[in-house]
Amino acid sequence: xxxxxxxxxxxxxxxxxxxxxxxxxxxxxxxxxxxxxxxxxxxxxxxxxxxxxxxxxxxxxxxxxxxxxxxxxxxxxxxxxxxxxxxxxxxxxxxxxxxxxxxxxxxxxxxxxxxxxxxxxxxxxxxxxxxxxxxxxxxxxxxxxxxxxxxxxxxxxxxxxxxxxxxxxxxxxxxxxxxxxxxxxxxxxxxxxxxxxxxxxxxxxxxxxxxxxxxxxxxxxxxxxxxxxxxxxxxxxxxxxxxxxxxxxxxxxxxxxxxxxxxxxxxxxxxxxxxxxxxxxxxxxxxxxxxxxxxxxxxxxxxxxxxxxxxxxxxxxxxxxxxxxxxxxxxxxxxxxxxxxxxxxxxxxxxxxxxxxxxxxxxxxxxxxxxxxxxxxxxxxxxxxxxxxxxxxxxxxxxxxxxxxxxxxxxxxxxxxxxxxxxxxxxxxx
Amino acid sequence: xxxxxxxxxxxxxxxxxxxxxxxxxxxxxxxxxxxxxxxxxxxxxxxxxxxxxxxxxxxxxxxxxxxxxxxxxxxxxxxxxxxxxxxxxxxxxxxxxxxxxxxxxxxxxxxxxxxxxxxxxxxxxxxxxx
Numbered sequence: 001x002x003x004x005x006x007x008x009x010x011x012x013x014x015x016x017x018x019x020x021x022x023x024x025x026x027x028x029x030x031x032x033x034x035x036x037x038x039x040x041x042x043x044x045x046x047x048x049x050x051x052x053x054x055x056x057x058x059x060x061x062x063x064x065x066x067x068x069x070x071x072x073x074x075x076x077x078x079x080x081x082x083x084x085x086x087x088x089x090x091x092x093x094x095x096x097x098x099x100x101x102x103x104x105x106x107x108x109x110x111x112x113x114x115x116x117x118x119x120x121x122x123x124x125x126x127x128x129x130x131x132x133x134x135x136x137x138x139x140x141x142x143x144x145x146x147x148x149x150x151x152x153x154x155x156x157x158x159x160x161x162x163x164x165x166x167x168x169x170x171x172x173x174x175x176x177x178x179x180x181x182x183x184x185x186x187x188x189x190x191x192x193x194x195x196x197x198x199x200x201x202x203x204x205x206x207x208x209x210x211x212x213x214x215x216x217x218x219x220x221x222x223x224x225x226x227x228x229x230x231x232x233x234x235x236x237x238x239x240x241x242x243x244x245x246x247x248x249x250x251x252x253x254x255x256x257x258x259x260x261x262x263x264x265x266x267x268x269x270x271x272x273x274x275x276x277x278x279x280x281x282x283x284x285x286x287x288x289x290x291x292x293x294x295x296x297x298x299x300x301x302x303x304x305x306x307x308x309x310x311x312x313x314x315x316x317x318x319x320x321x322x323x324x325x326x327x328x329x330x331x332x333x334x335x336x337x338x339x340x341x342x343x344x345x346x347x348x349x350x351x352x353x354x355x356x357x358x359x360x361x362x363x364x365x366x367x368x369x370x371x372x373x374x375x376x377x378x379x380x381x382x383x384x385x386x387x388x389x390x391x392x393x394x395x396x397x398x399x400x401x402x403x404x405x406x407x408x409x410x411x412x413x414x415x416x417x418x419x420x421x422x423x424x425x426x427x428x429x430x
Numbered sequence: 431x432x433x434x435x436x437x438x439x440x441x442x443x444x445x446x447x448x449x450x451x452x453x454x455x456x457x458x459x460x461x462x463x464x465x466x467x468x469x470x471x472x473x474x475x476x477x478x479x480x481x482x483x484x485x486x487x488x489x490x491x492x493x494x495x496x497x498x499x500x501x502x503x504x505x506x507x508x509x510x511x512x513x514x515x516x517x518x519x520x521x522x523x524x525x526x527x528x529x530x531x532x533x534x535x536x537x538x539x540x541x542x543x544x545x546x547x548x549x550x551x552x553x554x555x556x557x558x559x560x
Contacts, residue, residue, distance in 0.1 A: 153474035
């Protein structure tokens with residue numbers, strides 16, 4: 001549009017929007033900063049805070065500034081065209097180990113924990129984990145799950161290997177990390193919601209690299225699970241410019257799971273159901289990683305629906321928990337083998353179980369669509385049609401991811417909101 | 431006997447102190463200059479920036495039409511309709527129009543509305559969410 005435009009943005013997003021404007025080639029764009037939040041305020045509060053209020057950055061009246069931003073003539077700087085080329089900066093840094101650790105911390109190349117410094121030798125050793133050309137560009141990443149808002153940074157096999165070294169990974173983990181990175185899915189989303197990423201790993205690679213899928217399967221209790229999860233976050237920070245508070249991270253509360261994410265190797269051996277990857281169309285044994293995003297998981301014991309008793313109706317508890325989940329990421333379950341076996345006694349297949357659980361309506365885009373639409377005949381809202389078999393929804397959908405992992409030492413399990421996206425064959429990255 | 435034992439103990443302690451002092455001292459003296467190492471830059475590559483000129487400004491708001499667009503985030507309609515009222519009261523010769531962006535989500539495009547604004551509007555305010 002070749003007419004003057006002003007975006008109204010909360011002043012809390014000032015740093016983020018200034019960076020965004022610079023990256024978009026309009027560093028002086030005339031944004032109007034207002035006091036937030038807007039959501040949940042009454043009209044009287046909005047009138048006081050915004051219409052008759054001041055820009056929290058400049059301290060001047062909001063509406064007067066809007067008029068000025070429409071009418072004040074452009075400067076020569078505002079009319080500039082051309083291209084600014086950028087690089088990642090120097091390819092190497094030379095200093096003492098102590099100074100390099102400090103520099104990596106200061107430049108926010110880390111997750112604030114000590115890292116393994118990526119020397120040429122260590123990175124060369126890491127690259128032995130793949131036959132891929134180190135200079136092959138394998139992906140691009142940005143700090144938002146929906147893409148398009150932030151710029152994408154590109155990266156190579158070697159860039160992934162550098163971050164794998166920093167996370168403390170072994171070379172045999174590299175193919176899995178390359179598979180994950182190739183999707184461009186960021187582990188750390190900019191969203192103020194405070195999302196978390198999750199990886200579900202199936203197939204032979206679980207034993208090949210020592211992923212834990214028995215007692216303490218989910219969490220920092222095995223080298224592979226921990227460092228792979230950490231590497232995904234470092235990849236997001238350094239290869240996708242994610243996780244920079246104030247610009248590319250705005251999680252209102254934050255999320256501690258962003259440190260190592262949720263890495264789940266499925267306990268296929270003790271699960272009474274086919275592996276998750278098989279239910280997504282892969283062969284049993286094929287090494288596959290599936291990426292998820294959402295709110296995370298916590299013990300199902302936290303829900304009131306989890307009625308404790310000497311006899312437990314786990315399918316009904318799952319159904320009741322499902323009914324309590326929000327629309328954005330739906331429901332997911334992480335069942336320990338004993339719980340899965342209880343469920344199996346009643347539901348022979350996952351499809352039957354999913355149909356019984358009757359998931360919450362999927363996200364349809366925009367808050368205005370939160371309410372179910374009336375049917376074409378004007379009656380009650382139409383029931384959501386089930387997804388065709390074998391197809392996974394791009395966003396939301398009727399399928400409930402159910403993963404089986406962990407030990408058999410007690411009847412504990414987890415539930416939460418995580419939505420799967422891509423599943424990737426790891427063998428292609430060996 | 432006791433005198434001899436005490437003297438011996440004192441002598442041992444002194445010897446220990448001398449040894450430990452000389453040990454620390456020799457460690458400081460023997461410490462080599464801190465070795466420098468070279469590490470690789472862990473960053474990805476950002477894209478080039480294409481500078482875009484801003485649209486020409488208006489000389490006045492009189493007789494002009496300002497579209498005030500709601501991106502659909504909760505509560506945006508309350509604020510933006512108050513803005514319409516403000517323009518009506520303070521700039522009676524300016525037309526302020528509230529429009530709710532379509533496209534299925536607050537991040538998606540609405541080409542039809544953009545075309546309408548470009549054709550009929552002189553300026554636009556877009557109310558972002560939150």
